[in-house]
Amino acid sequence: xxxxxxxxxxxxxxxxxxxxxxxxxxxxxxxxxxxxxxxxxxxxxxxxxxxxxxxxxxxxxxxxxxxxxxxxxxxxxxxxxxxxxxxxxxxxxxxxxxxxxxxxxxxxxxxxxxxxxxxxxxxxxxxxxxxxxxxxxxxxxxxxxxxxxxxxxxxxxxxxxxxxxxxxxxxxxxxxxxxxxxxxxxxxxxxxxxxxxxxxxxxxxxxxxxxxxxxxxxxxxxxxxxxxxxxxxxxxxxxxxxxxxx
Numbered sequence: 001x002x003x004x005x006x007x008x009x010x011x012x013x014x015x016x017x018x019x020x021x022x023x024x025x026x027x028x029x030x031x032x033x034x035x036x037x038x039x040x041x042x043x044x045x046x047x048x049x050x051x052x053x054x055x056x057x058x059x060x061x062x063x064x065x066x067x068x069x070x071x072x073x074x075x076x077x078x079x080x081x082x083x084x085x086x087x088x089x090x091x092x093x094x095x096x097x098x099x100x101x102x103x104x105x106x107x108x109x110x111x112x113x114x115x116x117x118x119x120x121x122x123x124x125x126x127x128x129x130x131x132x133x134x135x136x137x138x139x140x141x142x143x144x145x146x147x148x149x150x151x152x153x154x155x156x157x158x159x160x161x162x163x164x165x166x167x168x169x170x171x172x173x174x175x176x177x178x179x180x181x182x183x184x185x186x187x188x189x190x191x192x193x194x195x196x197x198x199x200x201x202x203x204x205x206x207x208x209x210x211x212x213x214x215x216x217x218x219x220x221x222x223x224x225x226x227x228x229x230x231x232x233x234x235x236x237x238x239x240x241x242x243x244x245x246x
Contacts, residue, residue: 010123025069103180107187117188125177
């Protein structure tokens with residue numbers, strides 16, 4: 001998979017993760033799980049509040065649910081769930097499920113090989129790591145209140161996860177995208193036909209001989225037109241970049 005396609009699938013995947021975060025927040029009560037029942041039914045409260053606002057109230061409540069769910073997923077690492085709440089299966093599912101859904105969907109859309117599915121999943125994680133860390137280091141630069149907001153963010157992160165915000169989000173995103181990469185690679189492998197899985201090239205006679213009509217001819221010297229990698233006879237897609245072999 002080429003660099004441009006990886007970037008594109010990463011951006012689309014980041015949007016998908018925002019959408020799938022709604023599932024954990026609204027349907028699995030992620031807030032109640034991560035706070036140990038201290039805050040419950042926040043999703044129902046947002047829905048009720050949205051009903052009081054005419055017009056776009058319902059849309060605003062759904063949008064708020066997506067962003068709140070995303071913030072919680074990017075803040076709580078999987079290892080924190082396993083260490084502090086090993087018996088809370090619903091919490092572990094709530095934190096992992098959006099990554100699995102997102103990485104599987106993006107691999108189904110843009111990947112043609114296991115490597116492509118893994119690269120797409122890692123691109124989602126790298127994108128969110130860049131955004132969260134950039135915001136974290138830029139917020140203290142806001143005149144007057146920047147340092148106060150930064151201190152509050154670190155205090156909340158440390159109180160909830162026993163980790164400073166930067167480390168908590170970095171590990172949460174890294175662990176989540178690695179779990180998603182397993183499923184993304186699996187989906188990519190389903191779309192990749194592998195060695196010998198492609199259709200045999202058509203042949204036609206020219207002056208009593210046969211030549212292959214497939215382009216490019218998959219002999220030992222055939223190279224991918226997109227990345228230059230060596231092709232293997234029978235491949236429908238390049239094993240290096242995922243481009244279709246014509």
